[in-house]
Amino acid sequence: MAVPSSDVEIKEQLTKNREMNHSILVNPNLGHPRILNLDKNLNKNHFQTNLLFISDIDNLDEFGHSLKTQLSLKPILEYKWKLKYEKKKIKRIKRIWYRIKNFFSRKKKKKWKKLFSEKKPDYDYYLKNLNFISKKQLKKLKSRALRGDEVFPKILNIIRASTNSIKNPAYLEDEYCYPQDYLLKYNVFDSLNHFYSINIEFKITKEISDYLKSHNFIMFDIVHKNDLEKTRINHHALVISKNNWRNFKFIQITDLHLAERNDMMYGIIKHWIKTLRRKYIKLFKKRVSKKNQNKNDNNFLDLTHRIDLSFKKRLINPNNMFRKFIKSVNKKVLQNKIEFVIVTGDIVDFTILSELPTKFQNMFEYEFTNWNTFKNIILNKSKRKRIGIIKGEELLCPIFTLLGNHDYRPWHYDLNWGKLYKKMGLKKKEAEILTSKFKPFPIKSILKSNSALKGYLSDICPNLDFSLKLGKNLLILLNTGSDSYKNLKDFIMGLPSVTGIKEKQIRYLENLVNYNKIQEGTNFLLFLHGPPINPKQKLKMLSRIKRWCSKEKMTDLDDFKESKIINSGKTLSKARIDNKFNLRLGTISSNWEKIMKFCSDFCNLTLCGHTHTLNEFRIENINRKNVKSSIRPYLLDKDVSLLKIYYDDYSEIYKTYKEIENHNSFIVQTPSLGLRSYKGGGRIGAYREIEIKKNKLHSFRVKYLHK
Known part of the structure; x- marks a missing residue:
């Protein structure tokens, strides 16, 4: 998005925003899409679902009247599939005429082939010239999203929706259509x-049916046009999937740290290098004799080039x-290998x-924030x-989003703070230029x-x-909040604690167990930004001295890996880290015991981010099997005395669902x-x-992109 260059443009954009819709579609949306299930035989062609709107219209009938003929669904198809689909349609309709026409249009075909190699025409041009595109040429085209023909839904019923807390069991009936009070408290939709x-x-x-024959799912944009002829699009908000959720894969990513500033860094520093080069060339011309001038200039040019x-x-x-990640995951999506992506926080850096002028730095309108940067990258609209x-x-593919501590920070910060520039591959001087x-x-940058x-x-x-129930898999996404200043040392070192889990979130977890009618064998997957466990890499100084005195040289965290201890012939108890290390460096600062209890009682896997580090822990709970069959209601307590915590590279060690289970x-x-990582x-x-295989957690390995 182009940032407005003048005060007038910014004010015009703000006025335009306030004149937008009388009604806005709130849920589902890009980061919280609704998945509708379809059997693999594609026997179903009618679907019903619920949408949540917010409006300034108080009268129910008046609101219903304003929505008529204003809603539509745009299916998101794959570009090459659409061209092949249209090509097949033409062949079916004009088989004989197609052959005759082809015979008399060889010159045109040759001309088009030349054009194909020289230019990159748009979809409409390809569509008009489908007769002249070969299969090889279709294969050469890059895959990308393409909107199909609109579908116009019928409104069956409209009811008022009142705000409801997540601690209320009624919230579980439809998490998409029970609005939270913070939407009004934070004035998210203004008036x-x-x-x-x-x-x-x-x-x-x-x-759409034909598309689903070769693809696991199809996404839809939900388009809403209001009386003022303004259009709001909730992108990728609706999904029809034919997966039965017994066998599927998805991806977790975390700590994206997106910002418009990131795309400007290369140009700024490159310009500085060029300016520096010109400056020193002038100095060389003044100080070096004419005989050695060219040689020295060339040496300097070689140096600056390096x-x-x-x-x-x-x-x-x-x-x-x-x-790069989107390109990589798209290849897997088109091979039906990935169903969706979950982002566990720090989506934006701030x-x-x-770029905004200082006097506009207190605006939080979507268009002037890095939330727009995030959406533009997903939609490839930069x-x-x-x-x-x-x-x-x-x-x-669909994407589900969760907040991190950086997402609460309004203003940009100095990259020299805590040597954060090193995480971006920069040198100190380059960070100073930025x-x-x-x-x-x-001060404001840490608020x-x-x-x-x-x-x-x-x-x-x-x-x-929110949570997602996919077959026998319950995916729970919990917000761990903003920065916590309880441990200032961790904050200054660049690894702040997060405020943690609130009591209403604890009630929500209990309700999921007590009221959600969870079947035996349900996989619990919990997603957080701030981790419950994050030990320091070394023992405390006093503990290290004691170990050295007793000739016990194991002082680093890696020395206590479970596999190392067992292979050395020692007992498993020696591998425990909960009685040796401080486990709460930069972790959740409230309700820590209760969230640990929930993880140990129910969760097969808890996935976090925040630390920028690969760490994997195993919790052993003696009472785990008894808890699932315990008498309801289930209540979380602070008793973590029976928990034993171990550390290792478990995602690489355990390669079958039986080992994981x-x-x-x-x-x-x-x-x-x-x-x-923070370590550099x-x-x-x-x-x-x-990967879920036959309703079992089969693997959870980390992979890497090539830079």
Whole structure:
């Protein structure tokens, strides 16, 4: 998105936003899509679902009247599939005429082949010239998203919807249509304050049915046009899937740290290098004799050229890493290998765009935030061309989003703080150049604000906490909150604690167990940003001295890996880390005991981010098997005395579902997709691929993109 260059343009955009819709579709949305199930035989062609709207219209009948003929669903097809589909249609309709026409149009065909090799025509041009496209030429085309023919749903029923807390069991009936009070408290939709739940029915077209014959799912944009002829699109908001959820794969990514600033860094530093080069060439011309001038100039040019190449190889642009990830996952989606992606926080590095003039730095409108940057990368709609930015693609699968502590930070920060520039492959001088360009606020940059979530809640995902029931798999996404200042040392070192889990979230977890009629053998997968466990890499100084005195040299965390201890002939108790290390470095700071209890009692796997590090832990709970069959209601307590915690590379060690089942529960930290670890060095572009096979957790390995 192009940032407005003048105060007038910014004010015009704000006025335009306020004049937008009388009614807005709240849920489902891009980061919280609704999945509708379809059997593999495609026997069903009529679907019903509920949508949540917010409006300034108080009268139910008036609101219902305003919605007529304003809703539509746009299916998202794959580009090459659509061309092949249209080509087959032409062949069926005009078999004989097609052959005759082809015979007399060889010159045109040759001309088109030449054009094909020289230009990259758009979809409409390909469609008009389908007669002249060969199968080989179709294969050469890149896969991308393409909108199909609109589907117009029928409105069956409209009722008022009132705000409901997640601690209320009624919330579990339909998490999409029970709005949360923070949507009004944070003024997410400005003056709009009346919620409505709408039941719609729609019929899928033959084109959609044919698409589902070769694809596991199809996504839809939900398009809403209001009386003012303004259009709001909730992208990728609806999904029809034919997966029975017994066998499937999905991906967890975390700590993307997206920002418009990231795409500007390469150009700024490259310009600085060029300026530096010119400056020193002038100095050489003044100080060096004419005989040696050319030689010295060439040496200097070689040196600056090497600096430039070094910078290009070193720089880590988190936005580019996300673009690369989308390209990588799209290939797997088209092979029916991936069903969806879950992002566990730190989606953006900070909220408000760095480019905005200082007096507008307190605005939280979606258009002027990095939430727009996030959506534009997913939809491949970035319009500004900048050097150093790779070409992107639109994401071809659903994405579910969860907040992290950075998502609460409104303002950009100094990259020199805590040597954060190292995580981006920068050197100190380069970070200083960027600081002089963006001029971060020293105090404001470490503050947090719920206002920073406005663009996220309005245009990405209106739910801070939610769950997905997919067959016998319950996926729970819990918000661990903003930065916590309880441990200032951790915060200053760049690994702050997060505020943690609130009491209403604890009640929500209990309700999921007590009221959700969970079947025997349900897989619990919990997704958090802040990890429950994060030990320091070394024992405390006093403990290290005691061990050295007793000739026990194991002091590092890696020395206590479960496999190492067992292979050395020692007992399993020696591998326990809960009685040796501080496990709460930069973790959740409230309700820690209760969340640990829930993980050990129910969760097969808990997936986190935040630390930018690959760490995997195993919890052994003596009472785990008894808890699932215990008398209801289930209540979480703070008793973690029976828990034993171990550390190792479990996702690499356990390669079958039986091994995983015999040793769970696991709590794992996935490294950052966008940045290096806090330790520095190591591989970048991490993501975790989770596989469910025959209703069992089969694997949860970490993989990496090539930079």
